[in-house]
Amino acid sequence: MDDTINNNFISLNPPVKLHRGVLEYLKNMKENREMLLQFVRRDFKIKYRGSILGYLWSLLEPTLTALVYTVLILLIRGGGFYRQPLWLFGGIIMFQFFRETLVGGMQSLSQNRGLIKRIYFPREIFATSNMLSKLIFLILAMFPLIPLLYYYGFEINYNQLYIIPAIFGLGIFGLGLGYLLCCAHTIYSDIGIITKHAIFFLFFLSPILWKLDKIPEEHLDLYLTINPLAVFLTMFRYGLDGVSVPLENSIIIQAFVTSIAVLIIGISIFKRFEGSVIKYL
Amino acid sequence: MSELSIKLDQVSLIFTLTDSGPKKIIRSFLGPIGKKIVGTERTFTALNNISFTLHRGEVLGLIGNNGSGKSTLLQCMAGIYRPNKGTVFSKEKPFLLSGIGTGYSRKLTGRENILLLGSILGIKKKKIIEKIPELVEFAELENWIDEPLQTYSSGMNARLGMAGIAYFRPDVLLIDEVLGVGDPTFKEKSKKKIMEMVEEASTVVMASHSFSLLIDICDRIILLEGGEIKAIGDPKDVVDVYYGRKNPEDVAPLKRI
Numbered sequence: 095m096d097d098t099i100n101n102n103f104i105s106l107n108p109p110v111k112l113h114r115g116v117l118e119y120l121k122n123m124k125e126n127r128e129m130l131l132q133f134v135r136r137d138f139k140i141k142y143r144g145s146i147l148g149y150l151w152s153l154l155e156p157t158l159t160a161l162v163y164t165v166l167i168l169l170i171r172g173g174g175f176y177r178q179p180l181w182l183f184g185g186i187i188m189f190q191f192f193r194e195t196l197v198g199g200m201q202s203l204s205q206n207r208g209l210i211k212r213i214y215f216p217r218e219i220f221a222t223s224n225m226l227s228k229l230i231f232l233i234l235a236m237f238p239l240i241p242l243l244y245y246y247g248f249e250i251n252y253n254q255l256y257i258i259p260a261i262f263g264l265g266i267f268g269l270g271l272g273y274l275l276c277c278a279h280t281i282y283s284d285i286g287i288i289t290k291h292a293i294f295f296l297f298f299l300s301p302i303l304w305k306l307d308k309i310p311e312e313h314l315d316l317y318l319t320i321n322p323l324a325v326f327l328t329m330f331r332y333g334l335d336g337v338s339v340p341l342e343n344s345i346i347i348q349a350f351v352t353s354i355a356v357l358i359i360g361i362s363i364f365k366r367f368e369g370s371v372i373k374y375l
Numbered sequence: 376m377s378e379l380s381i382k383l384d385q386v387s388l389i390f391t392l393t394d395s396g397p398k399k400i401i402r403s404f405l406g407p408i409g410k411k412i413v414g415t416e417r418t419f420t421a422l423n424n425i426s427f428t429l430h431r432g433e434v435l436g437l438i439g440n441n442g443s444g445k446s447t448l449l450q451c452m453a454g455i456y457r458p459n460k461g462t463v464f465s466k467e468k469p470f471l472l473s474g475i476g477t478g479y480s481r482k483l484t485g486r487e488n489i490l491l492l493g494s495i496l497g498i499k500k501k502k503i504i505e506k507i508p509e510l511v512e513f514a515e516l517e518n519w520i521d522e523p524l525q526t527y528s529s530g531m532n533a534r535l536g537m538a539g540i541a542y543f544r545p546d547v548l549l550i551d552e553v554l555g556v557g558d559p560t561f562k563e564k565s566k567k568k569i570m571e572m573v574e575e576a577s578t579v580v581m582a583s584h585s586f587s588l589l590i591d592i593c594d595r596i597i598l599l600e601g602g603e604i605k606a607i608g609d610p611k612d613v614v615d616v617y618y619g620r621k622n623p624e625d626v627a628p629l630k631r632i
Binding site: 106107133135140144210211213215373374 | 379382388390391403450452453454455457462465466468469470471472479483487490491494496497499500523
């Protein structure tokens with residue numbers, strides 16, 4: 095009888111050091127692609143289950159929100175801004191993608207309590223699959239943009255390519271913040287409440303209901319540095335319109351560097367503490 | 376005896392009892408200094424220095440009063456809780472079957488849940504789809520498999536859970552008080568299925584209060600008390616210890632035949 099522990103044995107759920115977090119994450123994502131895909135399917139399927147209109151809601155919901163804010167702007171300012179419906183709608187669906195990625199990532203442990211307490215598997219799958227399913231919903235929500243673009247005289251040019259990195263950057267940023275807050279939120283539910291209000295605040299602090307020219311010239315660089323969201327939103331809106339984006343490349347690169355740094359820090363912290371916070375679920 | 380399957384090495388698990396309010400804030404923000412001011416958190420030792428080994432094909436029973444740490448020990452063995460001290464070594468990914476519901480999503484249909492569960496257990500999609508008809512028949516859910524789980528009765532839910540593990544055959548199966556579910560016929564069926572798995576050399580750990588069943592099917596039983604192993608060994612002897620009819624020292628280490 096051989097009772098020695100050899101290499102075939104794994105220590106279940108071993109502690110992950112801070113600097114190993116990202117490597118572990120990449121390894122787990124690669125090994126568990128099938129599982130990831132199934133979770134994306136799950137998130138996608140249950141969102142509108144039980145509603146009559148189903149996926150049509152992913153188009154209607156942002157449209158209704160945009161309508162509310164259009165009325166609000168007309169009431170307060172007495173008039174809209176340049177191509178307002180188009181820009182407003184674009185901003186709203188992008189912000190919604192960001193918010194849902196962040197909140198879904200933050201709540202990924204508490205929302206999946208049932209499954210987590212049943213079997214061990216890499217729990218970082220939840221936040222990432224949530225982001226991917228929200229990406230699908232964002233693409234669905236972009237369809238109402240087509241008639242709007244048509245109405246304003248649509249012109250296809252290479253500026254539209256800016257949309258892709260804008261979505262990408264926003265997803266990375268939201269996912270990073272989600273991972274960053276997840277463990278803290280699992281222990282202290284206060285974090286969730288604070289975050290909800292912070293996001294609401296951020297909505298008004300980002301160029302969604304207004305345009306970037308509201309920010310005084312001399313403060314613009316500082317503003318764009320501390321709010322990468324503004325960079326991605328601006329890229330998306332101008333890109334959509336086929337107009338060249340009025341941002342310097344250095345600012346755009348900076349926003350990406352910030353987002354990727356947030357994601358790396360977020361994943362590292364998540365992997366470091368995730369094993370110990372399960373006890374609080 | 377066959378090869379080693381699971382080894383627990385001095386596993387301890389401590390829960391922190393969360394108290395809210397100022398004390399918590401001071402502790403969170405001031406670290407060690409804060410702990411000196413308001414005292415450390417109240418803790419609860421759920422498992423204390425647990426060590427044992429399990430071999431492939433062995434069936435282990437867990438008994439003990441409520442709150443003695445049976446479920447927590449199973450959750451530690453499944454890798455769900457990370458021990459504060461000590462390590463759990465395992466060759467395979469254990470699966471924990473506990474209570475009703477089985478971690479399924481209420482809004483997904485039975486079929487979708489099975490696909491999800493299979494993918495978590497690392498089974499190829501093609502193989503899962505092949506298994507589904509057989510599985511549905513076992514769970515007696517022919518008319519319900521494409522309905523969302525929220526429409527299921529609790530018995531149907533438990534049957535689907537049982538069917539999931541019976542057909543995906545995790546190599547290490549941890550069972551927490553589930554044989555009590557379902558109607559008597561299904562109970563008989565799941566017992567048969569578990570016996571089948573046992574014979575096919577899966578390792579099974581089972582927490583239960585039905586001692587007669589455990590004496591029947593287990594090779595060894597562990598008696599837990601206050602998060603510690605009070606006795607381990609021959610099923611009958613350990614149950615005797617539980618009732619105070621025997622001293623823990625007199626338990627035979629292996630099943631008497």
